[in-house]
Amino acid sequence: MDAAPADPALADGRTLRLDSALALLRQAGQAEPSAEPGSPAYLQALIDQLVDLSSRDALTGLANRRNFELALAREVDRVARSGESALLLMVDIDHFKRVNDTHGHGAGDLVIRAVGQALTDSVRPMDLVARIGGEEYAVLLPNCPPAFGPQVAARVRQRVARSSVALQDGQRLVVTCSVGGAFAPQWVRSTPGIWLQRADLQLYRAKAEGRDRVCLEHTAAPDVSVQERDMLLGSHASQDSE
Amino acid sequence: MSQATQAGGARRGAVITAITSGKGGVGKTLVAANLAAALARAGQRVLVLDADLGLANLDVVLNLSARVTLHDVFTGKATLDEALQPAPGGFSVLLAGSGLVEYSRMTPEVRDKLLDVIAQVRPRFDQVLLDTGAGISDVVLFTVSLADEVLIVATPEPTSLTDAYATVKVLATTQPARPMRLLVNQVQKAGEGRAVATQLQQVVDRFVSPGLAAPVRLLPLGEVPLDAAVRTSVQRRQLLMDALPGSPAAVALAAAVARLLPP
Numbered sequence: 001m002d003a004a005p006a007d008p009a010l011a012d013g014r015t016l017r018l019d020s021a022l023a024l025l026r027q028a029g030q031a032e033p034s035a036e037p038g039s040p041a042y043l044q045a046l047i048d049q050l051v052d053l054s055s056r057d058a059l060t061g062l063a064n065r066r067n068f069e070l071a072l073a074r075e076v077d078r079v080a081r082s083g084e085s086a087l088l089l090m091v092d093i094d095h096f097k098r099v100n101d102t103h104g105h106g107a108g109d110l111v112i113r114a115v116g117q118a119l120t121d122s123v124r125p126m127d128l129v130a131r132i133g134g135e136e137y138a139v140l141l142p143n144c145p146p147a148f149g150p151q152v153a154a155r156v157r158q159r160v161a162r163s164s165v166a167l168q169d170g171q172r173l174v175v176t177c178s179v180g181g182a183f184a185p186q187w188v189r190s191t192p193g194i195w196l197q198r199a200d201l202q203l204y205r206a207k208a209e210g211r212d213r214v215c216l217e218h219t220a221a222p223d224v225s226v227q228e229r230d231m232l233l234g235s236h237a238s239q240d241s242e
Numbered sequence: 243m244s245q246a247t248q249a250g251g252a253r254r255g256a257v258i259t260a261i262t263s264g265k266g267g268v269g270k271t272l273v274a275a276n277l278a279a280a281l282a283r284a285g286q287r288v289l290v291l292d293a294d295l296g297l298a299n300l301d302v303v304l305n306l307s308a309r310v311t312l313h314d315v316f317t318g319k320a321t322l323d324e325a326l327q328p329a330p331g332g333f334s335v336l337l338a339g340s341g342l343v344e345y346s347r348m349t350p351e352v353r354d355k356l357l358d359v360i361a362q363v364r365p366r367f368d369q370v371l372l373d374t375g376a377g378i379s380d381v382v383l384f385t386v387s388l389a390d391e392v393l394i395v396a397t398p399e400p401t402s403l404t405d406a407y408a409t410v411k412v413l414a415t416t417q418p419a420r421p422m423r424l425l426v427n428q429v430q431k432a433g434e435g436r437a438v439a440t441q442l443q444q445v446v447d448r449f450v451s452p453g454l455a456a457p458v459r460l461l462p463l464g465e466v467p468l469d470a471a472v473r474t475s476v477q478r479r480q481l482l483m484d485a486l487p488g489s490p491a492a493v494a495l496a497a498a499v500a501r502l503l504p505p
Contacts, residue, residue: 083348083380185416187348187380188387193455198415201453224408225449232407232445233400 264405311339435465
């Protein structure tokens with residue numbers, strides 16, 4: 001692995017083995033770069049196409065988990081510096097296993113695609129919609145004021161519930177989804193992991209409360225519930241202070 | 243620079259401790275000043291920074307006049323060295339000055355200026371105490387995020403306890419984990435502080451930790467009794483530990499500090 005200066009093999013792109021890269025692109029339905037094969041322009045275009053391919057989910061064409069994690073880390077840094085408000089929504093298809101079990105995996109794939117499309121249609125072009133797991137998606141919304149959060153999340157949920165999926169046997173299938181969301185901590189340098197965890201916790205709540213609904217974390221001061229207060233102060237104290 | 247100056251970054255120089263409470267009037271500034279004096283006595287180079295941006299009573303407690311302040315540093319009228327002043331307890335203070343009230347809302351400018359001040363003081367001290375404002379405003383949450391450790395001051399009184407809990411909750415759920423200590427002030431009978439700490443820990447275990455990667459552990463730093471000596475020392479504008487070192491509150495504060503110091 002000695003660094004040989006001006007290695008002729010590096011200078012001449014025609015000697016690179018590109019077969020599997022080109023096969024991958026063909027499989028993904030992308031044309032071979034139009035520039036002169038082996039030229040720097042050709043190689044750059046090829047790399048760009050591969051980068052694009054490795055940041056997308058194969059089934060839906062949405063951003064994949066890797067791409068999403070990069071974007072999330074960037075956004076955490078940005079809101080720490082600018083104080084802007086950003087929202088993260090976690091979306092999970094309700095009872096997806098039933099779709100697979102009843103209609104087969106082909107139908108499951110159609111549903112996954114349709115939900116991805118519904119999500120993309122329900123947010124702004126600047127927002128990032130990603131498929132991050134089997135039937136789980138994330139939507140990253142930069143510059144989204146807290147007051148808009150409930151509205152945006154409700155629109156996402158409704159759009160999914162209103163879109164019906166045409167199956168190959170002619171049946172139409174309607175699925176619902178649960179949505180959990182949390183805003184990034186403004187100004188404070190936090191971690192993508194913490195943000196994700198908070199949004200996930202809300203998704204878990206939405207599932208536990210019966211699915212097909214939205215749960216958003218309260219912004220600003222965290223709510224201290226009656227149960228928390230009672231336990232903290234003992235029931236006598238909480239009666240006194242009420 | 244901002245990486246290194248914030249929690250989680252590689253640390254060089256002072257340990258930065260944010261002293262915060264949720265509710266105001268629980269003795270944050272008293273704790274900050276006396277903690278600083280005790281740390282200084284133990285040979286540490288200590289700075290107390292009025293992170294309440296002009297609303298802290300640090301100057302009153304320490305009988306200092308705010309000649310050159312953080313505000314002058316922010317506006318470029320003075321250097322940091324000119325603004326650092328010696329306090330009676332053998333430590334340094336950086337007063338905010340009332341002009342900083344205009345900075346009490348977070349902006350990218352306030353953020354950058356505070357980061358810059360922290361970066362400058364960190365290599366010059368062993369301990370930096372941030373006397374933060376009351377409540378959990380964005381300024382408070384930001385200043386706390388700059389710290390390596392958090393010291394929460396609470397009293398057994400219900401509103402203080404509830405606000406302390408809300409502070410723990412928001413810090414645990416939105417900021418990276420770091421040591422969080424609890425000092426219970428103004429206790430009316432011995433052992434009350436331990437009871438309060440246990441209670442708080444139980445509610446945290448039940449309602450906060452389950453959603454987190456690792457459970458939150460509040461490290462008890464002890465209790466300080468409600469003591470008329472505190473008022474006397476403030477009226478005399480003297481440090482409690484200097485003015486009335488034998489008073490129950492001063493003895494308790496000294497014991498709390500001893501738990502903080504490296505063996």
